[in-house]
């Protein structure tokens with residue numbers, strides 16, 4: 001596989017989740033007409049699904065290469081927090097077969113997306129969980145591997161995970177604190193938590209092990225990708 005097949009309505013969600021996917025032309029229109037018009041109209045009618053599917057695949061593959069070497073063959077239970085459509089997990093699934101994937105996401109699209117830092121106010125979202133499920137199955141994940149949870153409505157899974165991944169979501173748009181108690185419950189000392197943060201130094205006080213594995217200057221916020229394990233308290 002070197003591209004993703006997108007179910008109807010998925011292209012819009014993907015460009016909202018990965019704004020770097022929009023063409024320079026759409027970028028101009030977004031500037032001219034504003035964010036509301038962009039997210040509720042332009043993204044509905046002006047996207048080419050096969051181009052978005054291909055570009056989304058390339059971006060997710062690039063992201064995978066930043067984390068691949070930290071995934072071990074023994075890792076079986078993966079949790080994705082704010083994984084969007086789940087393109088990254090599909091690529092993990094291509095390389096590491098028969099793993100179990102848990103996704104915690106939100107199930108709505110904000111009217112006006114700002115891509116800001118909300119701190120403890122966490123009301124921006126751009127996903128639809130039934131479209132996410134259909135995207136994952138269409139691109140090769142088995143139904144039995146997929147467990148999707150709505151952050152606002154469901155009881156979250158309480159098993160111990162081996163790997164937890166949150167790109168451009170936890171501590172990038174909203175405060176890590178919102179998930180702190182939950183993560184302490186579902187982590188073993190060896191659980192690897194990989195996320196993008198705008199304040200990496202903060203986490204030396206939270207985890208025994210913290211490693212910066214990537215730095216991004218060109219994303220919406222300047223951020224560092226860190227790999228952490230073993231909560232100190």
Ligand SMILES: C[S@@+](CC[C@H](N)C(=O)[O-])C[C@H]1O[C@@H](n2cnc3c(N)ncnc32)[C@H](O)[C@@H]1O
Pocket residue numbers: 016017018081082083084085104105106122124125126127151166167168169173174
């Ligand atoms: C910028 S997108 C990144 C999506 C994906 N990780 C990627 O790299 O393409 C941020 C995602 O976080 C989700 N989100 C926002 N608040 C969340 C929360 N409290 N828990 C889980 N996901 C959340 C949004 O719906 C959105 O899909």
